[in-house]
Amino acid sequence: MRRFGCLTFLVLIAAAAWAIHDWGGAGPAPRTLSVTIKPGTGLSEAARQLEAAGAIRSADRFVLFAKLLGGGEGIKAGEFGIPAHLSQSDILKLLQGGKTLQRFVTIPEGMPSIMAQERIMAAPELTGTIPRPAEGSLLPDSYSYQRGDTRASLVTRMQKAMINYLAKAWARRKPGLVVKTPQEAIILASIVEKETAIPSERRMVAAVYSNRLKRGMPLQADPTIIYPVTFGKALGRRILLSEKNAKNDYNTYTMTGLPKTAIANPGRESIDAVLDPAESNALYFVADGTGASAFSDTLEQHNANVQKWRQVRCQRGETGFC
DSSP, X not given: OHHHHHHHHHHHHHHHHHHHHHHHSOOSOSSOXXXXXXXXXXXXXXXXXXXXXXXXXXXXXXXXXXXXXXXXXXXXXXXXXXXXXXXXXXXXXXXXXXXXXXXXXXEOTXXXXXXXXXXXXXXXXXXXXXXXXXXXXXXXXXXXXXXXXXXXHHHHHHHHHHHHHHHHHHHTOXXXXXXXXXXXXXXXXXXXXXXXXXXXXXXXXXXXXXXXXXXXXXXXXXXXXXXXXXXXXXXXXXXXXXXXXXXXXXXXXXXXXXXXSOSSOOOHHHHHHHHSOOXXXXXXEEEOSXXXXXXXXSHHHHHHHHHHHHHHHHHTTOTTOO
């Protein structure tokens, strides 16, 4: 009788050891898997989904071990990324913790809406289609989403982010600005965004264009010539004389004032620069050959800077500058 009791005890010990090993050992998933647990899904249904996906070997065993060893905490809904060979124990912790799989769409500063639309349409696991968003309505940033989210809802979040940021920036604007409405600020910020990629120059570029607007001078910003041709995509060639002389709602060489709309989606720093431009009398700027810009108050100074830039391009062997 005592021998039978010892044998039973050994069997129980072996079974417990196997259970612990099975619960905490490597799972069968050969690669990272994605499993979506819908709201209201119970443990048993979630286990069947995990088994069907290949993340666990047995749904029934998973439920049994979860009840015995899982601490009793409920699981959360969402899309979960399950790494290869993750143990049943860690899978349950993942579901209980609610750390869902993160997907992102990034809209960089200065991206025009036509390219933002293409990027959002190409993002995997989103649903639905979207028209091209209004230019300047999206706040550049990285936005997370989950499988099954609609593209329209993602665009709405981007636009709400722009509205909220612009409202805060407008509330702290410098007095006496040339831009009189938040929309005018976005239009000018989009030009500043396209004219310089150097953060330290943005306030100076904003000052140049603000000074020109105050004096009724044309802005003469090359990106505004390109916009009606490509909707903000790279032109891939030099601007044609016919394009420079074209009369439309965007060409700031043949018109005074701001373009009809923004020409890109400006980032926070460009918006801030327009609402707090540098204290400067500069009316002109041109590349200085180092990647930065040379600013000047007078046309004579500007022409001298242009000549220096032409010499730099000539020394580089660029045709048409020697």
